[in-house]
Amino acid sequence: MGAITFDISLAFYFCAMLFALLDLFKGAKMLPKLMLLSALLGFGFHTIYIFYSGFSSGYVPIVNPHEATSFFAWCIFLLFFVLEYRYKLGLLGSFITPLAFALMFVSFILPAEMKPLPPILRSQWLGIHAVFAFLANAAFAMAAGVGVMYLVQEHYVKSKNLGGLFSRLPSLHVLDEINYRLITIGFPLFTVAIISGSIWADNAWGSYISWEPRQVWSIISWLIFGIVLHARLLAGWRGRRAAVLSILGFLTIIGAFAGLALLHKGQHVFL
């Protein structure tokens, strides 16, 4: 029951990605609708899967790498729907669904078996830390996607070549504004994740920070996004710069995520 819902949602997400990419090249009216429909169906099954594994294991299902990447993708889709509903940004799906699908695919490859949770991880702080961290990461992923859209659109305007996606991409102002909003949402969530994480670390190991690589990376990402916000307010770092930095910030997150998950080192058992 659990595995099949995951597979179905993976299939729907794949369709959503196909429609989204086709839309990039063909631009038929039906494609965005089909994309959204498949994504919603995939999301429905994905939600069932997450609740199912949560109930059957008795903890928030973000403990092994399989669950973590799957939950990450789930958060991205959740935010994607919110943005679609509120702003209807043209072509957003084409830039977001490939990333979310890639995460789902990685999750699919990773072993889904559930080991009993080590006693050290059994804390209410785990849920809080992880949920906040992934929501923040999803907001940053979104910001990076919108940042890429900004760079593409800016390229059209700057190069004075207004073909291709120019007319279908949102305006620079809107892209910049939404990139900024996503970071202002992601940053406090990320801060809460870091604080709850260190409280948890203190409970488990008796110190708030142990300077293990995962923690260091998180602080680097946190600093980058802090700089994006700070420099925007003070020095007007907007547009291109904000877009590049948010992409960079997201890459540090993905890098830490992938690198450390593979190395399996440190106290972050899974990540």
Added chain:
Amino acid sequence: MRVLVAGLNHKSADVEVREKLAFSGEKLEPGLRALLALPLVKEAVIISTCNRVEIYMGIEGGVEGGEGAIRQVKQFISSFHQIPSGLLEKALYFYTDTAAVRHIFRVTSSLDSMVVGEPQILGQVKDSFQFALGKKATGVLMNKLMKKAISVAKKVRTETKVAENAVSISFAAVELAKKIFNDLAGKRVLLLGAGEMAELAARYLMTNGVSEIVVANRTFERGCELARNFNGRAVTFGLFKQEMVHSDIVLCSTGAPSYVVLKQDVHDIMKERKQRPVFLIDISVPRNIDPKVNGLENVYLYDVDDLQGVVDSNRNEREKEAGKAEEIIAGEVEVFERWMAGLESVPTIVAFRQKALQIGEGELEKLFNRNSFDEGQQKAIRHMASSIVNKLIHPPTAALKEDAEDRDILIALLRKLYDLGGD
């Protein structure tokens, strides 16, 4: 019935001629009346805009009908507008049948317009048709033709991109501004220099939501004058750099022989603006803004050639799309032709049927007069007679209704064989 169009447009006639032949306002109804009074004209719709005057008519069938009607319509136009017919010779064009149907489809789809894809013509055709309909000047043919032309235009609009993208410089500038700022409301425009092109572009920006306009001109008085037109304000030219700090769109047309706005200036201004984006439009020749400015972050500089480039590529895009539109139209013309041809065979079918029924009735009458049958027998005989008649006329009727290439021949043949009269 055949379709005939007589008309002139921006390609066939100068504006002076078009003016003289226009059916404006009060001339429209008498025009329609006079047309319908012509012996060969059965239905009429007049479309009269500044770029075209066209009369669509449903006329009597046959070759004679066509040529006769053309002669009559020419005479009508020349006498109605009191213009010597020699002058009309060059300006007027006539299309009949397929060519006429294709023409109206192309007109409503805006393929025949001065600016391909402009949207007004469809509304103008709709209004003209409504007017003629209201005056009872139309019938089956014109109603079908006009409705079809309107729906074809909508199909072309949704299935091709003929109507997309700006095709004038001012329009391209507004389109770009929207892709930079999204919404122009609350944006401030600075006019550097008070040239005519700048004024036009500024007006376009105003109608698209720009709220504030500042003019900096070397001749202060001229600047004031222009500012008054826009409800804006004028500043002395020397202050333009301070003004640029607060302006989101700068339209430059000073007529100076060299760069007036340098990269360093804009760099400093952007710092003061906290990098809020700025759209610089340089419509002066030679250019007044150093093109290197475009390399600065959040600065978007377009000169006349850039804008013209945008316009040209949009035009190309539209023309490419026009090819697709022509294909759609060709398909629709065929459908309409089939409908019209069906219309042609209707009178023959009716006459044929009547003749057959008449014969049947006649023979029954004779039979019943000579012999006495009771009611039941009469009924049975009647039934048999009518089913023989029906079975006999069914195949030829079906063949006429069918959409075959040799329908004309069939019609002529049937009329001859059964002596139905007419051609």
